[in-house]
Amino acid sequence: MRNLLALLAAAGLTFAGAGWYLGWYHVEKAPAAEGHRAVHIDFDNDKISADLKKGGEKVQGVLDNKINGGMPAETAPKSLPAQTDTPDDPPQQ
Numbered sequence: 034m035r036n037l038l039a040l041l042a043a044a045g046l047t048f049a050g051a052g053w054y055l056g057w058y059h060v061e062k063a064p065a066a067e068g069h070r071a072v073h074i075d076f077d078n079d080k081i082s083a084d085l086k087k088g089g090e091k092v093q094g095v096l097d098n099k100i101n102g103g104m105p106a107e108t109a110p111k112s113l114p115a116q117t118d119t120p121d122d123p124p125q126q
Contacts, residue, residue: 052081055080055084056077056080057076057077057080057081057084058074058075058076058077059074059075059077060072060073060074061073061074061075
């Protein structure tokens, strides 16, 4: 249970730090009535979506690059050619 809470705390802190750095949200403090303070948090959903999509494409590119053995996805062969051994061919040594 403690490990799960630590994981959730780490994920929350990572989101908060990355979101602040990337400008996903803005926090504003303003005075309110009778000496209280008001805090307004404005989330930029369009920027969050665009950044996550860009990150997903980058991860997909890295995975494709590893799968294709370092070749760009456009030049990598789609499949390996089939090997055909016929009984008439002598064994190669």
